Amino acid sequence: MSRTKEPSPVTSRSVRSRLFTALRLGFVVLAVIAVLVPFLWLVASSLKPAPALSAGPFEPFRPQLGWWRDVLASDVRVSLVRSAVVGLVTVGISVVAGSLGGYAISRFGTGGRTLRFGVLSGQMIPPAVLVIPLFLIAFQFGLNDSLPAVIAAHLTFVLPLTTWFLIGFFDAVPREYEEQARVDGYTRFQAFWKVVLPQVRPGIGAAAIFGFILSWNDLFYALILAGGQARTLPVAIAGFNTFRGVELGEMSVAILLSAVPVLIASFFVQRRLIQGLGAGGLKG
Secondary structure, three states: OOOOOOOOHHHHHHHHHHHHHHHHHHHHHHHHHHHHHHHHHHHHHHHOOHHHHOOOOOOOOOOOOHHHHHHHOOOHHHHHHHHHHHHHHHHHHHHHHHHHHHHHHHHHOOOHHHHHHHHHHHHHOOHHHHHHHHHHHHHHOOOOOOHHHHHHHHHHHHHHHHHHHHHHHHHOOOHHHHHHHHHOOOOHHHHHHHHHHHHHHHHHHHHHHHHHHHHHHOOHHHHHHOOOOOOOHHHHHHOOEEOOEEOHHHHHHHHHHHHHHHHHHHHHOHHHHHHHHHHHHHHO
16 A cells, blocks of 8 residues: 655755745735835826816826926926935934934933833824924914924924934944043043944934935924915925815925935945844843
């Protein structure tokens, strides 16, 4: 009587390994499609003539640059510069203050986890609650419809996040480095500047990128505090939703323009961003 040959454990593991690899590859392909399809749709919409915008997505069309010329000739490019100024100033202030605050909490904080998570307490307050006091303060100082008002509002959520993000990186720097620097004659600030700060540069780079993206994409504060002559790019993009309907061609161009600075920043600092995220994950 013949016996049925059973598959060996090695063969079963090989099959499972190939199946797992195929599933992982499938998920990666789906993720790439989910990211690229909306982007390619925007590119196509920015190149379609007006009649083709109301046609089906797969209808052939002759590309044209009319929407790009219209948007680049409008005040959208000025709004783009305003958003860049707001983002860079917000990130600059947040990185400087957040580094000092994160270092102080890491080295001298006595509140433990309560103090550390208390830094993020402002994030728990809905923006609708903060925007009214910010608007009244800006009005009293004559800063309504101005970029300083938007920068102050963005600091309410970028600065706490930057500070909290950097605390873990400062915790990972051994205190012995500073003690040795103090023995060599450094002041505490010199030890912080020349010894500790270089160790947390990946974290600073990652925090700066996240802070810039948060500031760059903000619509709520910018719409209320500077929705007129000083409007930023997200407000300008929202302005293409008019009473006549959505101006899809111009809006597509403006959205693509808003994605360019983030993509450029991510491209040039991607290594530091990956280092920062990896280090943060290991130190968390």
